[in-house]
Amino acid sequence: MVKILLHGCSGHMGRVITALAASDPEAEITAGVDPAGRGSGDFPVYGSMEEFAREGKETADVIVDFSTAAAADDLLAYCVRTKTPCVLCTTGLSEAQLSKAEAAARDTAILRSANMSLGINLLMKLLREAAGVLAPAGFDIEIVEKHHNRKLDAPSGTALALADCINEEMENTYRYVYDRSGRRQRREEKEIGISAVRGGTIVGDHDVIFAGEDEVVTFSHTAYSRNIFAKGAVEAAKYLKGKPAGMYDMGDVIDRG
Numbered sequence: 001m002v003k004i005l006l007h008g009c010s011g012h013m014g015r016v017i018t019a020l021a022a023s024d025p026e027a028e029i030t031a032g033v034d035p036a037g038r039g040s041g042d043f044p045v046y047g048s049m050e051e052f053a054r055e056g057k058e059t060a061d062v063i064v065d066f067s068t069a070a071a072a073d074d075l076l077a078y079c080v081r082t083k084t085p086c087v088l089c090t091t092g093l094s095e096a097q098l099s100k101a102e103a104a105a106r107d108t109a110i111l112r113s114a115n116m117s118l119g120i121n122l123l124m125k126l127l128r129e130a131a132g133v134l135a136p137a138g139f140d141i142e143i144v145e146k147h148h149n150r151k152l153d154a155p156s157g158t159a160l161a162l163a164d165c166i167n168e169e170m171e172n173t174y175r176y177v178y179d180r181s182g183r184r185q186r187r188e189e190k191e192i193g194i195s196a197v198r199g200g201t202i203v204g205d206h207d208v209i210f211a212g213e214d215e216v217v218t219f220s221h222t223a224y225s226r227n228i229f230a231k232g233a234v235e236a237a238k239y240l241k242g243k244p245a246g247m248y249d250m251g252d253v254i255d256r257g
Contacts (some may be wrong), residue, residue, distance in 0.1 A: 001025075002241045004234075005060035005084075006032045007049070007075055008067030009039035013089070016230040017064060027234050031058040034067070049078045062237040065090050066230075072097050076104045085109035085240045087233050089116055091157075105247040109240050113250040114161040116232035120206070121250035123221050127162060127208060128169040130217065135170055139212040140187060146197040146205040154196035162208055163192050 004021065008014045009032030018041040021027040032039040033052050039045040046052040049071075063086040065075055072093055079086045085108055088101060104110050113121065135141065145159040155178065167174045177191045187193075204223035209216060232250060239253045 002027050002238050003030045003059060003061045004028065004237050005030065005052070005058070005063045006039070006043075007063055007065040007071070008034055008090070009041070009045060010034040010036040011066060013066035013226065013230055013233075015040045016227050017066065017233060020227075020230055020234050024234060026238060030060050031056055035071075049074045053078060053082075060084065061241040062087060064233050064237050066233070069093050069097065073100065076100050079110070080104050080107045083108045083245075085243060086111070087236045087240060088112040089229070089233050102247060106245060108245050109243040109248060110246075111236050111240050111248040111250070111252070115158045116229040116236065116250060117221075117223065118232050118235060118250070118254065119221050119223075119228065120158060120161075121232070121254050123206075123208075123219055124162060124165045125251065125254055127166050127219060130210060130219070131166045131169045134210045134212065134217065135166075137212060138189075139210040139217070140189075140193075141166060141174070141191075142193040142195070142209040142211065144195045144197065144207045144209070146199070146202045148201050148203065149198050151198060154198065155194045156196070156204070156206075158204065158206060159194055159196070162206060163194060166192065166208075 004027060006014055006017060006029050018029060021029045029041055029043050031043055032045040033049055034045055035047055037045055037047050046056055063084055065086060066089045069090060069092045072090055088110055101110055143159050143163055145156045147156060163176055174190050174192050177193045203225060206221045208219040236253050239256055
């Protein structure tokens with residue numbers, strides 16, 4: 001059983017995690033923290049980490065954070081002070097905050113990944129193996145990602161993470177190409193093409209294509225809701241309980257068995 005302090009408990013992801021934990025015999029949310037001062041579960045909610053530290057009587061094995069970048073500094077300071085492990089899911093952290101997270105990992109266990117989905121992180125593990133076999137055999141590599149029409153950034157952070165894991169396997173010898181409309185030349189051997197599609201309400205769809213001579217191997221992942229990120233966060237909390245200080249990611253969760 002892992003006891004969780006849910007940081008950002010009144011947001012969408014906080015509500016999803018609350019529902020997941022309620023049906024998971026291996027997880028319990030003992031308290032929440034949110035400026036709104038409310039949550040969707042049967043646990044006390046505090047307005048800030050400072051208020052929790054001052055008034056909270058509950059104990060937690062791990063903090064799960066789905067809040068805002070503005071709240072990250074106080075959270076990390078609390079983790080360092082109390083040596084409480086943290087699954088850090090908040091996006092949009094500044095370079096200074098990322099450095100603080102790295103520094104906090106010297107004192108406690110911090111888990112952070114570009115994508116919290118178990119499926120995406122398993123895909124990254126498979127892609128490394130596939131790249132090691134197919135890229136030297138001359139297979140071209142393309143990534144096509146699809147998201148809803150309200151998404152502002154392109155390509156997605158997940159698409160870049162998939163490209164990075166392939167490139168790392170190939171000793172960073174590939175370069176990324178995002179747009180071929182201004183070129184009239186054949187594809188280069190050492191490139192990874194990354195294309196973005198935006199439309200409708202697509203939650204997230206990623207295809208990684210290895211195109212070779214007379215055969216194509218495609219790895220696909222489709223997200224049907226954002227609940228997959230909450231599921232991954234709860235699994236990460238279970239993994240992180242009792243771990244020594246250090247920086248972890250979802251690859252460690254995938255490899256635990």
